[in-house]
Amino acid sequence: MPIKYVPFIPEPVEGQAVLGNFNRILRYKGADEVSMTLQRGMPLYEMEKQETVGENADGNMVIRGECVSACAYLKEQGIQVDLVYIDPPFASGADYAKQVYIRRNPKIAAAIAQAEQELEFEDMKVFEEKMYGDVWAKEKYLNWMYENLMAIKSILSPCASIFVHLDWHIGHYVKILMDEIFGEDCFVNEIIWQRTTNTGSSKALAQKFSIDTDSIFYYRLGDEYTFNKQYRPYEEEYIKRFKYEDERGKYRWTLLKTYSQDTYDELDRQGRIRWGAKARYPEFKQYLEEGKGVPMNNIWTDIFHVNPQAFENQNYATQKPEQLLERIINTSSNKGMVVADFFGGSGVTAATANKLDRRFIHSDIGVNSIQTVRDRLVADGAEFDVLEIKDGIQLYRNPVQTMDKIMPLIPGLRKESSLDSFWAGATADSKLGTIPVYVPNLMDSSSKLLDTVLINRVIHQAIPELDTSIKKVIVYYIDITSEEEIRKFIAQDDSTTVEIELRDLKTVLDDVVIGDHAEFRCEETTEGLFTVYTVTIDRFISDRVLGKIMEYNQKAMLNSKKAFKPIEISEDGLELIEFLSLDCTAADGEWHSDSEIKIDKLGYVIRNGQKTKTFWDGTIQSDKFPLRLKIRNICGDETIWEV
Numbered sequence: 001m002p003i004k005y006v007p008f009i010p011e012p013v014e015g016q017a018v019l020g021n022f023n024r025i026l027r028y029k030g031a032d033e034v035s036m037t038l039q040r041g042m043p044l045y046e047m048e049k050q051e052t053v054g055e056n057a058d059g060n061m062v063i064r065g066e067c068v069s070a071c072a073y074l075k076e077q078g079i080q081v082d083l084v085y086i087d088p089p090f091a092s093g094a095d096y097a098k099q100v101y102i103r104r105n106p107k108i109a110a111a112i113a114q115a116e117q118e119l120e121f122e123d124m125k126v127f128e129e130k131m132y133g134d135v136w137a138k139e140k141y142l143n144w145m146y147e148n149l150m151a152i153k154s155i156l157s158p159c160a161s162i163f164v165h166l167d168w169h170i171g172h173y174v175k176i177l178m179d180e181i182f183g184e185d186c187f188v189n190e191i192i193w194q195r196t197t198n199t200g201s202s203k204a205l206a207q208k209f210s211i212d213t214d215s216i217f218y219y220r221l222g223d224e225y226t227f228n229k230q231y232r233p234y235e236e237e238y239i240k241r242f243k244y245e246d247e248r249g250k251y252r253w254t255l256l257k258t259y260s261q262d263t264y265d266e267l268d269r270q271g272r273i274r275w276g277a278k279a280r281y282p283e284f285k286q287y288l289e290e291g292k293g294v295p296m297n298n299i300w301t302d303i304f305h306v307n308p309q310a311f312e313n314q315n316y317a318t319q320k321p322e323q324l325l326e327r328i329i330n331t332s333s334n335k336g337m338v339v340a341d342f343f344g345g346s347g348v349t350a351a352t353a354n355k356l357d358r359r360f361i362h363s364d365i366g367v368n369s370i371q372t373v374r375d376r377l378v379a380d381g382a383e384f385d386v387l388e389i390k391d392g393i394q395l396y397r398n399p400v401q402t403m404d405k406i407m408p409l410i411p412g413l414r415k416e417s418s419l420d421s422f423w424a425g426a427t428a429d430s431k432l433g434t435i436p437v438y439v440p441n442l443m444d445s446s447s448k449l450l451d452t453v454l455i456n457r458v459i460h461q462a463i464p465e466l467d468t469s470i471k472k473v474i475v476y477y478i479d480i481t482s483e484e485e486i487r488k489f490i491a492q493d494d495s496t497t498v499e500i501e502l503r504d505l506k507t508v509l510d511d512v513v514i515g516d517h518a519e520f521r522c523e524e525t526t527e528g529l530f531t532v533y534t535v536t537i538d539r540f541i542s543d544r545v546l547g548k549i550m551e552y553n554q555k556a557m558l559n560s561k562k563a564f565k566p567i568e569i570s571e572d573g574l575e576l577i578e579f580l581s582l583d584c585t586a587a588d589g590e591w592h593s594d595s596e597i598k599i600d601k602l603g604y605v606i607r608n609g610q611k612t613k614t615f616w617d618g619t620i621q622s623d624k625f626p627l628r629l630k631i632r633n634i635c636g637d638e639t640i641w642e643v
C-alpha cells in the first residue's frame with residue numbers, strides 16, 4: 001500500500017479542464033477515470049536503497065519503478081528537475097525483446113583449448129526474452145500518458161523544459177495532451193528527427209512513402225527557460241563560396257561579411273558583435289573557423305541510429321544515440337542542472353548528462369534497464385545511488401514477463417472466449433458454475449491499484465455485461481487503497497447481487513521468484529606484500545534460465561524446417577553467468593560493489609567497468625575479505641550469497 005498520495009502539480013487539478021477539450025472533440029473515453037486518479041494523487045511508496053556507487057555528492061539516482069511513483073518520491077523529497085527527456089513506449093503495436101547471450105564457459109573453453117582464441121560471434125547461442133510490451137488501446141495509452149505527464153509536471157523547476165519523443169503512431173494525440181497540460185503557449189518546437197534514410201524497400205511500403213522520422217515535442221514550463229542555441233557546421237558548398245587568400249599569407253581564410261562602420265556601430269550597440277571582432281575594427285571580418293556554424297533548425301538529419309559496433313551500443317531494443325541527447329541536454333540545461341528520464345531504458349540520458357557534467361535521474365520499470373544503465377554508468381566512472389520503489393510487488397524481471405509467469409499460477413484459471421477482455425479468464429465451480437476472474441495488468445498503472453474507481457467499473461460496467469447466470473467474480477489486486485474501504489464500497493452498492501471476492505495477487509507472485517544456486521569457494525593467497533581473495537565458481541544452476549532455454553528449444557524444434565541443434569548447457573552451468581560482484585564492506589543491507597566482473601557477449605571480461613581482452617576464468621578476486629557474492633544470470637536475475 002502506498003504510504004500516502006502526493007498531489008499532482010503544485011495544487012490539485014481542480015478547476016482545470018482535465019481532458020475537457022479532448023473529451024468534446026474526440027469523444028475520448030476514460031476521461032472520468034483520469035480525472036479521479038488525478039484528484040487522488042501520485043502513490044508514494046517506500047524507497048529502498050540497493051547500492052551506492054562512489055561518493056555521489058551530487059545525488060544522482062537510478063530508480064527502479066514506475067514514472068508516476070518516481071515523481072511522487074521526488075516531489076516528496078523536494079527535488080526539482082530542470083530538463084526531462086522521455087522516450088516512452090510508442091503504442092507501436094510491437095513487443096520488445098532482450099537478446100540473451102549464452103556466455104563462453106571457461107572450463108569447457110579450456111578443455112577444448114580455445115582459451116586464447118576469440119570465438120566467432122555466430123558461435124554464441126542466443127535466444128530472446130520479452131522485455132516490455134508496447135501494445136495498447138489508444139484510450140488506455142492516452143489515459144496513462146496523461147497521468148505520467150501530469151506527474152512529471154509536478155516536479156519540474158520553474159525554468160524547466162520537457163522533450164517527449166514519439167512517432168506517427170500516437171504523437172499527434174499526445175501533442176494535444178501536452179497542449180492541455182503545459183499550455184499551448186509553452187509549446188516550443190516539434191523536432192523532426194530523421195533517424196534513418198533507407199526503409200523504402202519493404203513490402204509494406206510498396207504503396208506509401210517510407211517512414212524515417214520520429215517527432216520530439218518540446219515544451220517549456222515558464223518564460224524563463226534555458227535555451228542555448230545550437231549550431232551545425234557550414235555546408236561545404238557554402239564554405240567554397242567564401243574562400244580566398246588574405247594578407248595573412250599562408251592562411252586560407254574566409255570573409256563572411258564586411259560591415260560598414262554604421263552597421264558595425266549599430267550591431268555593437270545591440271551587443272551583437274562577437275568572436276573578437278572588435279579587435280579588427282573598423283573593417284569587421286568574420287573568419288569561418290571562428291564562426292559557430294549555422295543555427296540549428298527543428299529538422300535533425302545529422303544524427304544516426306546507434307551503430308551496433310559503437311562503444312555506446314548496449315544491445316537495448318529502442319536505444320537512442322548519445323548524440324541526440326547531447327544536443328537536447330546542451331540546448332536546455334547548463335552544467336550542474338538536474339536532467340531526468342523516467343523511461344530511461346539503456347540509460348542514454350543519464351550517461352550523456354553525466355558526461356556533460358549535469359546531475360541525472362534515471363528511472364525505469366524494468367530490471368534489465370536498471371542493470372544496463374548501472375553497468376554503463378560504472379564504466380563511465382559515474383557516481384550514483386541505485387534505488388528501488390517498493391510498490392508492493394516483487395517483479396519477475398519486468399512487468400511483461402511477470403504477467404506471463406503469474407497467469408498459469410492462478411488456481412484453476414482458464415481462457416474463456418465468451419468473456420470480455422476485461423476478464424483474464426474464468427475458473428469453474430461445481431456449485432457456482434463459471435467464475436470470471438479479473439487480473440490487473442502490470443503494464444497498465446491504472447489497473448494496478450484497486451481503488452473505488454476500479455471497483456466501480458467492475459460493479460457498473462463489467463458485471464452488467466456478464467451472462468445473468470454468473471453468481472460470483474474474483475478480483476485480484478496487487479495494490480489496494482484500503483481493503484476496508486473497498487469492502488464497504490461493495491457492501492453499500494446494491495446494484496449487483498453477484499458476489500465479489502477480493503484476492504491478493506502477491507501471494508501468487510511470491511511463488512514465482514526463486515533464487516539461483518551457486519557452489520563456490522574462497523581462497524586467500526599472498527602476492528608479495530598483498531593478500532588476494534579469490535572466489536572460484538564451481539557450479540551455477542539457474543532453474544529460471546534453464547526453463548527459458550527448454551521452452552526456446554521446444555518452440556524452435558517445432559518451428560524449425562531444417563535439423564535443429566538445441567541449446568545445451570554444461571553440467572557446471574558457468575555459461576549462464578553475466579555478472580559477478582563482491583561486497584567486502586557489509587554483510588547485509590545495501591550493496592557495495594568492491595570488486596566486479598561483467599562478462600560481455602563474446603566472453604571478454606569487463607573488470608570494474610574497464611574493458612579487457614581476457615576471457616573470464618571462472619573466478620573473481622578482491623583485496624579485502626569478501627562478505628557477500630552477487631551473481632546475475634544472463635536473463636538478469638540476481639542472487640546474493642554469504643561468502
Ligand SMILES: C[S@@+](CC[C@H](N)C(=O)[O-])C[C@H]1O[C@@H](n2cnc3c(N)ncnc32)[C@H](O)[C@@H]1O
Nearest residue numbers: 066067087318319320343345346348364365366
Ligand atoms: C522506448 S524505451 C526507452 C529507450 C531509451 N530512450 C534508450 O535510449 O535506451 C521505453 C522504456 O520505458 C520503460 N517503461 C515502460 N513503462 C514504464 C513505466 N510506467 N514507468 C517507467 N518506465 C516504463 C520500458 O521498460 C522501456 O525501457
